[in-house]
Amino acid sequence: MSTQQRHILSVLVENKPGVLSRVTGLVSRRGFNIESLSVGPTEDQTLSRLTIIMIADDVAYEQITKQLHKLISVHKITDLTQEQAIERELVLFKVHANPERRSEIIEIANVFRANIVDVGKSSLTIEVTGTESKISGIEDLLRAYGIKEIIRTGIIAMSRGSKVS
16 A cells, blocks of 8 residues: 655646636545645736645555646646745734733744734734744744634745746
8 A cells, every 4th residue: 555645736727717626626526635725826817826735645646637637727737746846835823912922922923034914902913934844833932822813825836946848
């Protein structure tokens, strides 16, 4: 039996209604959970890029990519799993911050090169962009102050360097 592993797919699709539903439906019908999904327009207005992070064994993963290639709305699939891809995620943390502890929280944000994007009477909202390990690191430290809310964009990924396709 093959082992489950994390896979990163970058899928270039037509920028039309229903395409996202068809792609995610194909993955979920095969019984796999999408760990992270980010979608956005590309430099070409007619195309969108989906970054999909999923856990699957090699056989199932191969089946899913073959099925994705069959969808008319899918233009290109790039497997970034084995590459040294650039991965980033944006996260907003709303943290309990009474006035006497604010400077400590601001210092943590500064260490992680995060931005304070909102200041409330009893909270700070912190914006962090980075790798999963960076985000986990700041989250672990902020938990001691009490996290009111976390919003995550999902991971985006791109191959490094200047590949010619």
